[in-house]
Amino acid sequence: MATIIGGLTTSHIPAVGNAIAKKLYDDPYWKPFFDGYPAVHQWLADHKPDVAVVIYNDHGLAFFLDQMPTFAIGAAHEYQNADEGWGIPVMDPYPGYPELSWHIIEHMVEHEFDVTSCQELPVDHGFTVPMQLFWPDRGPDMPRVIPVSANTVQHPIPTLKRAYDFGRAMGDAIRAWPEDIKVVVLGTGGLSHQLDGERAGFINRDFDEMCMEKIVDDPVALTRIGRHELVEKAGAQGTEFLMWMMMRGALGDKVTKVTENYHIPISNTGAGTMVLESAA
């Protein structure tokens, strides 16, 4: 049977893509951020997951307001990035695992999650930046991917409780897959930031640190945060914390924190990185 070995979190700020392209790892602005990743690389080298479920939020590439899904699950053979409006270079596609995607989709719909299945899905920086951060050389150990996206563009966004429950159901689905494979779940985006309005530039270290603490041992406490309270405390785009909740739900009740890093600011954002290992 498939095993979920753990979860990784990271912010997925577009500027990180540029910094990687320019190899700014030791630049004083970037060093405190990139210093969080060698410990993740070590954990990945030790555990070598076969599949990565990448939970992210589309920022206006794959989905527009004409058809805005609450939860979408990729079911394609491969996933390609595309121009998001700034002439971003097109990368090699990321190989998918559609058989496992469909297994998850079957389970989710059976358990009353009303997902949108995506047999073709261009992926944006929310997906590619985490992949670049965790598997910078795209070597043979890079896992096959299943992108999962939640709506943070158009209110109403899903509740934190629904996001967590979505993750729990998805974790059950993965663990019921008959192959002996190792799966890692990525929760990407956040932490606190706000791009729009007179409050642009809002960052909330206390709230971010509380979230990073609670998500380890008491994620259920976080499900009680209201959606508007989340906007108020994490900033308008800090709602991306929903992706972390989905990831956390998939890991099971008990997890161990392997490593973490938090740094303000990267671009407009409080950036958090974690490795959470699932109990065997």
Place this chain on the structure above:
Amino acid sequence: MATIIGGLTTSHIPAVGNAIAKKLYDDPYWKPFFDGYPAVHQWLADHKPDVAVVIYNDHGLAFFLDQMPTFAIGAAHEYQNADEGWGIPVMDPYPGYPELSWHIIEHMVEHEFDVTSCQELPVDHGFTVPMQLFWPDRGPDMPRVIPVSANTVQHPIPTLKRAYDFGRAMGDAIRAWPEDIKVVVLGTGGLSHQLDGERAGFINRDFDEMCMEKIVDDPVALTRIGRHELVEKAGAQGTEFLMWMMMRGALGDKVTKVTENYHIPISNTGAGTMVLESAA
């Protein structure tokens, strides 16, 4: 507060559109079908609903497999039909009610239905044929519309229980709308038919009649039908009965049957028409 006055059901076979265009009301093939509608017109003339929530399933116009939502709710100012591949003429758009759409979407997401919101939505024969059948002259009494679509193209489709619960939640949302308006809910599609495979042409009168009987007083019994059982008994495209279940959920526990009609065959289909009035 808004009142749900009742529900209408009808098949939405494309051939009906042609028959209407050619005014075949008294043609021997069509008469037993069209004879079911004057009683509906009378009921509508008596009750004059302000808004029609039109539950239908898209057949490959608005949605493709790249992004296939389980449940989608229109939130546009108007809805236009479009060429579905056979050069269907473009009609005048149907005026929407986006404020009420958003109210429903807010309620559904809050209550853990993971809907896809559609601020632009081309509507196909699944939507237009029922509108033509119920409001043939598009007069001033034609209600504003909110299209709601469920996936019957790509398995996994939603369960009958989920469809019914979706309707119940949507009914709660509508009844919580502060305006004194009258709302009618349309459940369109079905009944038994199968277009594909060696079993093409399969029709099941007994099953259809059982569904038309139970949906009045015991819809919960129908929620126990499995999805594959539904395919087996209603035919591959008879899964459109999900729309009837969504409609029925919205009406509340007690309804009265005002009129019904059932006729085999229209095209490949067992065609059912009903008016169910909600208890005051």
Place this chain on the structure above:
Amino acid sequence: MEQAPFDHHVSIPGTTLFDGRQAMKGYQLNKMCYSFNDGDNRAAFKADPEAYMTKFKLTDPQKEAVRSLNVLKMIEAGGNIYYLAKLAGIFGLSVQDVGAQQTGMTTDEFKEKLLAAGRK
């Protein structure tokens, strides 16, 4: 990593459930058929079916099924009837013609079968 068995596929006689397994097989064929919502695309297909099929990267079994206008083979190759109906429309075939072809009847026989169901 080997491809794992896909557990959700069920069997109903004469019926191919369009589930994930079929969807994975049929994506390009269905995508081509979906494009026929547009009249210009229908014209482009009619003008040069082979080029149009190649543009949409159809597999050989899909191309062969389209060339022979064989609906059961299209379904076997992953086609979904809702999209295939748009292709059938290009050739002037109704859902009853399509039903007749799949069940090995003439269209009149197929229609009579449906009328008989109404008399029961």
Place this chain on the structure above:
Amino acid sequence: MEQAPFDHHVSIPGTTLFDGRQAMKGYQLNKMCYSFNDGDNRAAFKADPEAYMTKFKLTDPQKEAVRSLNVLKMIEAGGNIYYLAKLAGIFGLSVQDVGAQQTGMTTDEFKEKLLAAGRK
């Protein structure tokens, strides 16, 4: 039938929740900005912004906000920041330039404010 009040809109200082009310107002503006994912569309906008805005049926307040490149006014006219960011990109504006404009600072002041948050 009068338009009913829309109950789900909440107020957070300095923040416009992009909910149904905003979405109804902003659809055409957001649709135009979404089109900028395509380089050809960006070029077409740059070549003739007025014609491009008219093609997407922007309202007068939306057109005026775009002409003056005023992000707060775009938001007021129903713009969503994720789509507006694509418009800003055409003018070479980063999210920090956009943040500075909205908060009445220079970009350097805005960046310093963010660095200061890191020192707390």
